[in-house]
Amino acid sequence: MKLVDKCLIVENSEIQENIFRMKILSPQMCSIARAGQFLHIKCGGNKHALLRRPISLSYRLAGEDTLVIVYRVEGQGTQFLSEQKPGVKIDVMGPLGRGFAVDQEYGRVVLVGGGMGVAPLAELARVYGNKCTALLGYRSEPFLTREIGAEAGKLLVATEDGSEGHRGFVTDLLPRELSEQTIDLVYCCGPRPMMKRVLDICRTHGVRCQLSLEERMGCGIGACLVCSCATRDKNGNPGYSRVCVDGPVFWDDEVMLDG
Ligand SMILES: Cc1cc2nc3c(=O)[nH]c(=O)nc-3n(C[C@H](O)[C@H](O)[C@H](O)COP(=O)(O)OP(=O)(O)OC[C@H]3O[C@@H](n4cnc5c(N)ncnc54)[C@H](O)[C@@H]3O)c2cc1C
Numbered sequence: 001m002k003l004v005d006k007c008l009i010v011e012n013s014e015i016q017e018n019i020f021r022m023k024i025l026s027p028q029m030c031s032i033a034r035a036g037q038f039l040h041i042k043c044g045g046n047k048h049a050l051l052r053r054p055i056s057l058s059y060r061l062a063g064e065d066t067l068v069i070v071y072r073v074e075g076q077g078t079q080f081l082s083e084q085k086p087g088v089k090i091d092v093m094g095p096l097g098r099g100f101a102v103d104q105e106y107g108r109v110v111l112v113g114g115g116m117g118v119a120p121l122a123e124l125a126r127v128y129g130n131k132c133t134a135l136l137g138y139r140s141e142p143f144l145t146r147e148i149g150a151e152a153g154k155l156l157v158a159t160e161d162g163s164e165g166h167r168g169f170v171t172d173l174l175p176r177e178l179s180e181q182t183i184d185l186v187y188c189c190g191p192r193p194m195m196k197r198v199l200d201i202c203r204t205h206g207v208r209c210q211l212s213l214e215e216r217m218g219c220g221i222g223a224c225l226v227c228s229c230a231t232r233d234k235n236g237n238p239g240y241s242r243v244c245v246d247g248p249v250f251w252d253d254e255v256m257l258d259g
Pocket residue numbers: 038049053054055056057069070071072073074075076077078079116119120213214215216217248
């Protein structure tokens with residue numbers, strides 16, 4: 001079910017240079033939104049940002065009927081979002097897309113996030129709690145580590161500049177996690193090269209993986225095909241999927257990251 005609603009901004013604060021956390025009040029969306037889904041947000045509607053912009057649900061504050069998004073200012077649309085003050089209402093369509101498959105029967109899961117790809121993993125950390133290990137990678141200056149660390153059973157951070165945690169790529173940390181214990185599923189979101197590496201490592205260890213893909217979007221509801229990406233069907237045949245409705249989350253055997 002998707003809703004279109006004018007939602008009150010409860011908080012919109014810069015948590016790091018050019019990265020903002022926005023809390024949006026919407027009891028209805030909060031009750032149905034799931035990890036890995038996204039919100040399609042009207043960003044002023046002027047000629048520079050005519051189309052809505054997709055931003056992932058980061059996590060829900062169920063007790064406050066609030067959805068939290070974390071976004072980086074990239075262009076006109078996200079600049080508009082960053083200028084909105086608490087008390088203002090924004091036009092939100094959502095929750096949209098196929099989110100992460102969650103199974104409470106899983107014994108142990110690993111979350112692997114890189115850069116802004118860390119944002120949609122926060123809700124998974126909330127859902128799995130002690131059962132999950134979060135591996136979070138950044139170029140420099142981590143964010144959302146406090147929120148995810150408060151929920152996840154284990155948190156490891158990697159920074160490319162060595163300013164915090166392991167110096168290097170977050171994918172350096174994954175093989176050990178998969179070797180040391182039985183992992184039921186790896187959830188991944190981040191830049192394509194990182195996701196390709198995660199996929200390779202998971203295949204080597206025989207562990208299933210779900211990946212959240214990003215494509216430029218138009219309608220967000222499956223009508224315009226702007227977000228088409230190459231995928232495989234369940235028989236392994238190549239084809240195309242719409243990231244907005246068939247994803248953004250895909251199984252390891254569906255994605256074609258080289259395509
Ligand atoms: C399903 C989904 C979930 C997303 N979740 C988040 C999130 O949680 N936090 C966040 O910060 N961003 C997220 N994004 C990316 C976000 O939608 C874009 O940064 C935003 O639309 C840029 O809009 P803009 O008007 O500010 O910039 P624009 O002027 O539209 O673009 C600025 C630059 O960003 C590039 N760009 C814009 N959109 C995309 C895209 N989808 N993929 C690759 N490059 C793009 C453009 O090519 C351009 O170089 C998500 C995207 C998708 C598809």
